[in-house]
Amino acid sequence: MGKKITVTVIKADVGGCVGHSSVHSALIEKAQGMLKGSSLLIDSYVAHVGDDINLIMTHELGRNNGEIHQLAWDTFVACTEIAKKLKLYGAGQDLLADAFSGNIKGLGPGVAEMEFEERKSEPIIIFMADKTEPGAWNLPLYKIFADPFNTAGLVIDPSMHDGFIFEVRDLIENTRVNFSAPEEIYDMLVFIGAPGRYCIKRVFHKKTGEIAAVSSTQRLNLMAGRYVGKDDPVCIVRCQSGMPAVGEVLEPFTKPHLVSGWMRGSHSGPLMPVSMQQATPSRFDGPPRVVALGFQLAEGKLIGPQDFFADPAFDQARQMANEIASYMRSLGPFEPHRLHLDEMEYTTMPQVLKKLKDRFEKLR
Structure with a gap:
C-alpha cells in the first residue's frame, strides 16, 4: 500500500466585486498567500x-481533517476582512458562524473531499459552479457514470x-x-430527478470500490434558516x-x-460552461456558470490547470445557454x-401569505 493523497476543495462567497459577478484580486492574493504558507499542504490552487x-x-x-478545515476557515475569515474594507457585496455571507468549531461542515462553506492512492497516471477534473445548488451535479454525474450514450466506456471498456x-x-431528512x-x-432516477432535495454525493467504482467522484452537498438555506x-x-x-x-x-x-x-437564488436557468475568465455572471446575475479545471496529480502536486471549457468546442453550448436564458x-x-x-420559503413569499391570510375566504 502506498501513501494516500487527499484532494480537498472548499469554497465560499465572502464578498462579490461588483455585486455578485466576480472576486476582487486582493482576496485571491490573500488566499494564495495563506495556502502557500501552510506546512500542512503538499500543493494548492486558488x-x-x-x-x-x-x-x-x-x-x-x-x-x-480539523487542521485543513481550520486553514480554509482562517483563509475565508482573512479574505472577509479585506472584503469588508473594500465594501464588497455580501462580505462574509457564507460564514454562518462567528468561530470555527473543529469541522467546516455546517458552517456555510461547501466541501468536497476524496482520499485515494495515486494511480500510475491520475487525471482529475474539478468542477465549480456559481448561481446554483448541489443538485446541479445530478444530471451530469448520472450521464458520466451511468449513461452509455454519453460514456462509451460503459459499453466498450471491460x-x-x-x-x-x-x-x-x-438533504431534508x-x-x-x-x-x-x-x-x-x-x-435512482425517481430520487435524483428531484435535485432540490436528493443529491448525488459520491460515486464509487463497482469492481474496485475506488472513489470516482464526490460533490459538495451543503445547503446554505437549510443551515441558516433564511x-x-x-x-x-x-x-x-x-x-x-x-x-x-x-472527454x-x-x-x-x-x-x-x-x-x-x-x-436571488429563486429562478431556473441553464448551466453555462465557461472558462474561468468568463465566469463573471452579469445577465440577471447569471445565467448560472460552471468551470472545469483539469489537473494531473503527481505525488500530490497539482500539475495544471487546464481550463477545459475555454475550448471553442463549447461555443455552441454557450450559445444554446443564452437562447434558453432568453x-x-x-x-x-x-x-x-x-x-x-x-x-x-426563504423569500418574501411567507410574508405575503401572512399579510393576506385573513383575505382568503372558504368556498362553500
Whole structure:
C-alpha cells in the first residue's frame, strides 16, 4: 500500500466585486498567500467562479481533517476582512458562524473531499459552479457514470462494464442510500430527478470500490434558516484507467440543463460552461456558470490547470445557454422560471401569505 493523497476543495462567497459577478484580486492574493504558507499542504490552487473563492488543496491528512478545515476557515475569515474594507457585496455571507468549531461542515462553506492512492497516471477534473445548488451535479454525474450514450466506456471498456455505485443524500431528512448502476437506474432516477432535495454525493467504482467522484452537498438555506444565497457547489471527478475518460466527463456540459439559482437564488436557468475568465455572471446575475479545471496529480502536486471549457468546442453550448436564458427570462415571475413555492420559503413569499391570510375566504 502506498501513501494516500487527499484532494480537498472548499469554497465560499465572502464578498462579490461588483455585486455578485466576480472576486476582487486582493482576496485571491490573500488566499494564495495563506495556502502557500501552510506546512500542512503538499500543493494548492486558488480558483474563482463568479463571486466564489475555491480553495483546491492536496495533503496526506485524510478527509474531514480539523487542521485543513481550520486553514480554509482562517483563509475565508482573512479574505472577509479585506472584503469588508473594500465594501464588497455580501462580505462574509457564507460564514454562518462567528468561530470555527473543529469541522467546516455546517458552517456555510461547501466541501468536497476524496482520499485515494495515486494511480500510475491520475487525471482529475474539478468542477465549480456559481448561481446554483448541489443538485446541479445530478444530471451530469448520472450521464458520466451511468449513461452509455454519453460514456462509451460503459459499453466498450471491460474495466467499466460492471458499472458504478451512487451514494445519494436526502438533504431534508439528512439520510443517504446507495444505488447500483445499471441495475437500479430506474429506482435512482425517481430520487435524483428531484435535485432540490436528493443529491448525488459520491460515486464509487463497482469492481474496485475506488472513489470516482464526490460533490459538495451543503445547503446554505437549510443551515441558516433564511435566504443567504445559493450554494454554488463543487465536484471532483477522477478520469481514465477504469474511470470515464476526460472527454466523457466533459460531454454532459455540451447541452446546458436547467438548474435552480440564478437571480436571488429563486429562478431556473441553464448551466453555462465557461472558462474561468468568463465566469463573471452579469445577465440577471447569471445565467448560472460552471468551470472545469483539469489537473494531473503527481505525488500530490497539482500539475495544471487546464481550463477545459475555454475550448471553442463549447461555443455552441454557450450559445444554446443564452437562447434558453432568453426564453426563461421571458416568463418573468411565472413558474417554471421562478422556482416552485416550496423553494421560495426563504423569500418574501411567507410574508405575503401572512399579510393576506385573513383575505382568503372558504368556498362553500
